Amino acid sequence: MKPANDEKALLQGLAASDKKSVETIYRDNYNMVQSLIINNNGSADDARDIFQEAMIVLYEKVRSGTFELNCQIKTYVYSVCRRLWLKRLQQLNRYSSPIEDLEGVISVEEEVEEHERRNAEFEMMDKAITGLGEPCKSLLEAYYLQKQNMQVIAANFGYTNADNAKNQKYKCLMRLKKLFFTHYKNGNSDG
Amino acid sequence: MDDITILETVERYIRGEMNPDERLFFENLRKTNTDIDQLVVEHTLFLQQMDRLGEWKKFRSALHDVHTDLADQGKINSVKQTGKAKVLYLWKRYKRVAAIAACIAGITTLMISALVWIFSPKTPTAEFDKLKGKINVIEDKTKEQDRELSKIKNTIKAPVNPIVYTTGGTGFIIDTKGYLVTNAHVVEGAHNIAVQNSKGDFVARVVFTDVKKDIAILKIDDESFKPYSSVPYSISKLSAELADPIFTLGYPRNEIVYGQGYLSAKTGFNGDTLSCQIEIAANRGNSGSPILNNSGEVVGILNGRQTNTEGFAFAIQAKHIYSVLDELKKDSTYQKVKISSKSSIAGLDRKQQVKKIEDYVYQVKVN
Structure with missing residues (x-):
């Protein structure tokens, strides 16, 4: 288990879009998420998409300045990915047996919803610009x-x-x- | 100031690119001009959004780069799925579909089988039953036929091989070449005739019958038969006299039987002039037996007895043999049939006579 200070530094690095910090978080958490997705009816591509979404959630969160992480980054990322993936499965009408949790899960309902709203905005904007x-x-x-x-x-x-x-x-x-x-x-x- | 310049100014203001004097002037302008103020608020929001979009896109592409880099360096599991992982993935992804498909296939199969079972004509089994019935019928018929055949076989076997003779009588030789005399009723309706005595067993056939006189002429038709050199007795042309002692040899059973007696009446049953009445022990099978007198002359042919009386019988007078032979000789084939008219055993005693005669007397077997 990493010292809490390390994690704090990583999050600060992430807020500043520091490449090293992003890579570290990425490397430490990606395999876990990929196992989660693949074990639950997903592909590696799905895993990448979901994990990157979670990274964005975390990124937005640390950038807002009000974020205080009360758990490990790992737990947070896992929880977000799990939530995102369940939603995706629902949208795809793809069957999944109940996810067997590899990690502790925290409630990330609000974050995910906010992220989706924001995503929708950005996508709308992007589409508008492309549409010009x-x-x-x-x-x-x-x-x-x-x-x-x-x-x-x-x-x-x-x-x-x-x-x-x-x-x-x-x-x-x-x-x-x-x-x-x-x-x-x-x-x-x-x- | 045109719109373009205003916007540029607003942007510079929002980004904080103005110098203090300019900024003061612009803030005063914002207070007095609501349009400008509105534009500033609006554009601030827009620029914020644009900035965030820029960062969002940048971060996304950064993440993409990081992912590619890490994958290349092998620090995260490869994106590419190979072998087992792929199979596992495909299985996990499609197991539900596969299960549903399998269920549907199974149900469909069952339904089709059921439908086929329900709607397919039931006749095959019925036909099968019918066939079975037919087979049973045929079987029965075959059995019947078998029985029929075996019956027929038995009846055919009887005459053919070995011939079972059902009736019989007695006959005696009148010609050395194998001509015999017996009663017509003995050979009546005969298919096969055989004659037998101690000399042997020979096949014979009927060459002439006179039913009225109850006389039949047989001929031995057998390769093993050797003609006699002579016949010891003669056939009398005369009627016998009353009380003439007589004797006979016949086959009431499979053994030759001797019997003796006397002539008791010159006519036969109910005054029949063809025959005479003799007092002698006679049984079935004695029909056709020769009746001889003491001088070894055949005086009659035993042909029957009255059913309700014992001890006497009837015999056809021997002279009628001649008349029958005359009839027979009309056929040119039988012209050479010759009867010895002189007895060679006249002087012998009865024992000697019988010994000489017995080889000429045959059991006639008929069926």
Whole structure:
């Protein structure tokens, strides 16, 4: 069993997207999750998807700053994966005998639901950006996601000057914002 | 300020890229211009969302990279499933489907069998029963036929091999070539005739019958029969006289039997002129026996007795043998039949006579 301090350091590393920390958590927990999934009617691909979802849950959680882990990372990841996998099985209408638990399980119902809501938002956003088509998609991604300088973007995309690129980006942004806020409002009223 | 510039300014404000003077100016603008303020709030939310999306995507791709790296380094179990793991996975995944499929297949099979059983015509068994019945009938018939056949066999066997003769009488030689005289009623309806005495057993056939006179002429038709050199007695043409002593030899049983007596009346039963009445012990099987007088002449053929009386019998007068022979000789085949007219045993005593005669007297067996 690892000292609690080590785990804390790992979580801090994870919050900062430190590659070493991510790798360590990944390496320490993946095989356990893969056994869980494969023993319960899943494939290795399913295991990878589920485990990565759980990693994102943990990542979002530590980034929110309010998270305090009251158990081992292992237990948390296992619990999330178990919950996610049961939901997935339900969606697929795939039969599964009751999962035999390899680890202690904690309740992660809220986290999973929040994660799903967030995932839905991100996916909607991603879809909206993709739906804009080129060059809007690449332009917006370059500026807002990769935080590239407008001059660089103009050069990369072949605009004669930055103003033209800005002009184009503005048009794209308006379209995206319209899509985003329409859905955001709908999503809120739905939620 | 056009919209593009406003947005750029808002973004710079949100990101904190303004210098303090600019920032103060813009915050004042936000307070006075609600549109700008609205835009700032809205865009802040949007940018936050975009940032988070960016991080989310980045983290996802980072996780993907980590996974690939770790898998390559062998620090986590390989993604690729091989051999047993794959089989196990497939089994785990599809065992339920397989179970359901097996159940359905089983039920279907049972149902089909049931349906076939229910709807298939029941006749085969019935037919089978019928066939069985038929076989039984045939069996019965066969048994019947067997019985029938064995019956027939028995009846056929009797005459053929060995011939069982059912009736019999007596006959005596009249010609050296094997002609015998007996009663017509002895050979009546005969299929097979055999004659037998101490000399042997010979097959014979009827060559002539006179039912009215009750005389039949037989001929021995047997290769083993050797013709006699002569016949010791003669056939009398005369009627015997009353009280003439007579004797006879016959086969009332399988042994030759001697009997003696006398002529008691010149006519036979109910005044029959063909025959005469003799006083002699006669039994069944004596029919056709020769009646001889003391001089060794055949005077009659014993042919019957009155049923309700004992001790006397009737004999056909021997002269009628001639008339029968005359009839027979009309057939050219039998013209050479010759009867000795002179007895060679006339002077001998009775014992000698009998000894000479007994070889010429046969048991006639008929069926």
